[in-house]
Amino acid sequence: MMAAPGAGDLGGNQNSSPLVLLEGVTKSFPGVVANDRVTLDVRPGEVHALLGENGAGKTTLMNILYGLYRPDAGEIYVKGRKVNIRSPRDAIACGIGMVHQHFKLVYPHTVAENVALGLQGTPFFGPARVVERGLRELGERYNLPVDPKARVWQLSAGEQQRVEILKALYRGADVLILDEPTSVLTPQETGELFKVLARMKEEGHAVVFITHKLDEVMEAADRVTVMRRGKVIATLPVAETDKASLARMMVGRDVVFRISKAECTPGKEALVLRDLRAVNDRGLPALRGISLTVCRGEIVGIAGVAGNGQRELVEVICGLRRAQGGEVVVLGRPLTNRSPRTVADAGVAHIPEERLRMGIVPGMTVEENLILKKHHWPPFSSGPLLRLAEVRRFAEQAIEEYEIMTPSPKTPAKLLSGGNIQKLILARELSGEPGLVVAAHPTYGLDVGATELIRQLLLRQRDAGAGVLLVSEDLEEIVSLADRIAVMFRGEIMGIVEASEAELGEIGLMMAGTRSGMGDPR
Amino acid sequence: MKRVGPFVLERRLAPSRGAVLGVSLLAVVLALLVAALIFWGYGVNPWHAYRVIFQGTLASPQGWAEVVRRAIPLILCGVGLVVAFRAQFWNIGAEGQLLAGAVAATGVALFSGLPDPWLLPAMFLAGFLAGAVWGMIPALLKVKLRVNDVISTLMLNYVMMYIVEWLVHGPWKGPTARGFAYSDLFPRAARLPLIPGTRIHWITLVVGVAMAIACAFLLSRTKLGYETRVVGQSQDAARYAGIDFLKVTLWVMLISGGLAGLAGAGEMAGVHYRLRSPAHISMGYGYTAIIVAWLARGSPLAAVVTALLFGLIFAAGDVIKVALAMPFQVTDVFNGLILFFLIGSELLMYWHIRWAPKRAASEG
Amino acid sequence: MGWEEWLISTIARALAYGTPLLWGTLGEVYAERSGVVNLGVEGMMAIGAFSAFAVAQSTGNPGLGILVAAVAGGGAALIHAFLTVTLRANQYVSGLALTMFGLGLSGLLGRGWEGVPLKNPLPAITVPYLADIPILGPMLFQNQSIITYLGLVLAVVLWVLLYRTRWGITLRSVGESPATADALGVNVYLVRYLAVILGGVLAGVAGGYLSVEYRPSWTEGMTGGMGWIVIALTIFVAWDPVQAIGGAVLFGALYHLSYRLQPWVAPELLKLMPYAAAIIVLAFVGLGGAQRRRGAPGALGVPYARGEK
DSSP states (O other), rough: OOOOOOOOGGGTTTOOOOEEEEEEEEEETTTTEEEEEEEEEEEOOOEEEEOOTTTHHHHHHHHHHHSOOOSSSSEEEETTTEEEOOSSSHHHHHHHHEEEOOOOOOTSSBHHHHHHTEEETTSSSSSHHHHHHHHHHHHHHHHHOOOOOSSSGGGGGGHHHHHHHHHHTTTTOSSSEEEGGGGGGHHHHHHHEEEEEHHHHHHEEEEEEEEEEEEHHHHHSSSEEEEEEEEEEEEGGGOOHHHHHHHHHHSOOOOOOSSOOOOOOOOOOEEEEEEEEEOOOTTSSEEEEEEEEEEEEEEEEEEEEETTHHHHHHHHHHHHSSEEEEEEETEEEEEETTHHHHHHHTTTTEEOOIIIIIIIOSEEEEEEHHTTTTTTTTTTEEEEEEEEHHHHHHHHHHHHTTOOOOSSTSBBBBOOOEEEHHHHHHHHTTTOOOOEEEETTTTTTOHHHHHHHHHHHHHHHHHHHEEEEEESOHHHHHHHSSSSSEEEEETEEEEEEEEEGGHHHHHHHHHTTOSSSSSOOO | OOOTEEEEEEEEOOOOOHHHHHHHHHHHHHHHHHHHHHHTTTTOOHHHHHHHHHHHHTTTHHHHHHHHHHHHHHHHHHHHHHHHHHOOOOOOOOHHHHHHHHHHHHHHHHHHHHHHHHHHHHHHHHHHHHHHHHHHHHHHHHHHHOHHHHHHHHHHHHHHHHHHHHHTTTOOOOOOOOTTBBBBOOOGGSSSOTTTTTTOOOOHHHHHHHHHHHHHHHHHHHHHHHHHHHHOOOOOHHHHTOHHHHHHHHHHHHHHHHHHHHHHHHIIIISSOOOHHHHHHHHHHHHHHHHHHHTTTTOOOHHHHHHHHHHHHHHHHHHHHHOOOOOTTTHHHHHHHHHHHHHHHHGGGGGGEEEEOTOOOOOO | OOHHHHHHHHHHHHHHHHHHHHHHHHHHHHHHHHTTTTTTTHHHHHHHHHHHHHHHHHHHHHHHHHHHHHHHHHHHHHHIIIIISSSSSOOHHHHHHHHHHHHHHHHHHTTTTTTTSSSSOOOOOOTTTGGGGGTTTTIIIIOOOOOHHHHHHHHHHHHHHHHHHHHHHHHHHHHHHHHHHTTTTHHHHHHHHHHHHHHHHHHHHHHHHIIIIIIOOTTTTTTTTTHHHHHHHHHHHHTTHHHHHHHHHHHHHHHHHHHHTTSSHHHHHHTHHHHHHHHHHHHHHHHHTHHHHTTSSSTTTOOOTTOOO
């Protein structure tokens, strides 16, 4: 892909001098070297992909460029001049803008107020008014329409992302950094975003987008830099490479794209949902009549862009949220609107989306965390007392079986790496032979080794006869693990397909709101 | 990791025991230094002041006895607050719960008509229950109506304070002496024995230490203690784990309020033998117990030690009032300063300082 | 006393007694809008009250006393700001320590000054034409303090500042989502420092008003728990400066009522009314459910540190 001849004063020629040059950047945190002598250049009029797995150091590097971190060593040059970026203010002044993966927006405020925040040159009284006008103009030029008076929390994820981009453009960003931008978008919205990026190229901007998705790199980028474990592996034009080579560079070995699994033999029902209705934290309907069945011995994957009710669905099933209507039947027992303890005691394992906030108590030790939901069962307690010897025994067993890397069972859980924390949670939840496993984004943010282990564990549960409900944003993961796939959109199930017959295009349409004709909820 | 001259500072994820102890000690010392400045500003030579304090408190058995006596209600309140803080329940109401216990004990002593041997146990029981109830009200309000626990416990302090004032000036008014209002004096059977030669009502002391041990056991070895700690560290995890927030909060405040109530009963039966105006019953024991608990960093047993430290400060306050003619408020100033330095120094606990002159250091 | 006269005197006194509550609440609203809880209002008011009295008594100039009180309050708040913003200490405990320290220090320094009435208190004013309006005149415009009127004007100014200016967007954003503000180049630490110090300044004035005009004297503990009522009020008025006027007047009326009912009810029981009312009022807010609470600044009570996940 050749860059279009540049417009404006940025001269978007592929051979022109770099807009941004990072040279020899190094950054360490306690226990880990996040960036190791990284050198990267970004040219005007190009879309540059920064590819790597979770933990490769991509976000850290861009955070340094944006002034959120100070590097331990290395230099940054913008338009040929060495700069010292000590804070986002400096970065913005240098023409660098960033759209983070978790949007940095003030949700209760309006779009205009968000864009006006910290903006130089607006009037003291009523700045929002001026910004509203500017936003309308900018939105037209870049094809990013958004209502400046709307309150951010009312917008969809895609619209919120537009606000973030407009925020950066309003401040005169020449270089726009996007951190995992498609993680909140449907396939159609992703296509729209890529068109916007092409438009920005035409206007002479440079775009750096951080991703771990190979398809996106091949489709949208001009050049790609692959990072692994803090080091740059290679930088090359996308035209000169392919998915397999990139994957190998990203991971360091050949990656198997499909997981082998045994044939599915579903038994009795593990979970039955009938016409489930619930509202979200803002009082808006999140579940609008969900009906679904998960049998023992099968994995049902819930696909869909985050924010379409998946979180509320998991919470209702596990007793953490009230359902306004409908039924939840777990392993034959009606458990609608019962307490989380009742649901857990009924044999439901819940692997929560938010590991650190919900899944563990970070300040408590590994062994104390391993008994978190079962502490009131024998053998861990008798009467009002805890039986510490039993707890220790269980902990030692679990640590060995699940290969949890920890100096001792008495180490505070927060010192463990993300993968080991997840292993801890699985060790806890999967002990006791649950009949239903509800797993929400179980491999999010984990490295390849931990991811593979966790997927194997889920498959093993399925083979052992448990029903598994898997919610994930990673479509590839769902397609490779699940036996059946249900797609959620705006609180409803758009369709259910057999995984073996699934087509990504059809699923993508369902994720964006088109109902499928086939598929039965059983 | 930062470099400051020949030192290298590294940030730790969890502080070591030594760091905690060292930093806490440093905080107290710094507070004492600033207090010395205040002495000096008041026109008193700080060195002289500290010597006088030392002589009046730690240098003689009578002095020690006063320190211990002052520490008794601090032990009880402090242990109770450690439990509450572990559940992240900001019980600022120990003062009111103590007064509630005092009221209940007085009621039993003067009006219950119980036979003599039962009087003291009944007083303590009533004190515990009254404090417990006074503590559970804000607990209910917090869980059911999301009323801020700091405000509700604090407001109830004032409410109970005025109730005591009312009782002492109104229905329970006894003979007045020198313009102060008292209730009637307790009968002999309602008074605690003292260690001869001192004013230490040792039964309450024993109860206090026993409670400290019991609470330590509770926190580390029981289901309730476990659930309390989970609730205190992560409400989200507690919900996820199915822990009943209401149950845990009520139990915690029952204990915390009850222990403060015991302290109140102890003060009545062991020190005053009558109900009097609140400022004379509790010289801020409830508020000081907050610092006692904070300094104890979550350990009921450590609270016994820190209570002694603050007992020392109170005893010092008495000495200062008499020997140096400075008002008792100086203890509030002390306490405020110590708390400032304690919380200000917490960040320090997470930094590990190493001596590594540039020549030898090849780390980046 | 006819109901008309009763109403007039109640509102008039409510305004007067609500004045320190209003100033204190406005200050705390701004501090909390930036995300910092300051429980030290009681201590700052005490420091303000004492320093105003001491200065006014020795110089004979009550206005100067108020000014010094403002500075002293701001200085006390600076301690809290330093501990909570720079050292990231627990905000609740820091505020409590400030209250202890402030009450103790003012009591300590105030020993010699007690019992002597202020020689030259701040005079009450009567607004020339408006005072002659029937009913409203005596209710609102006779014998009030300039500080009262300044407070009302300040409430409106602070409201406009909060919702209609660039500073307001910055302040509110820092309190809702400091990470967002930081990423856009806002100096979160500076904004918080300024907001907290402003809170101290206003609390100082509140205290100064007490000792220099309302009850021109100094007694230890004369703030009488008002600082705590302020904190409850901040929640009750949903962090809105104009609503703070309503809340302050309501509690001012309550205080006055507790004085008026003395012939019938024991004075001590009446004195506990405002404190019980504060709890009841917060319970009502809780009953109202998520509606009211939506006003709480999103990052309230949480220390901010860049880069911490």
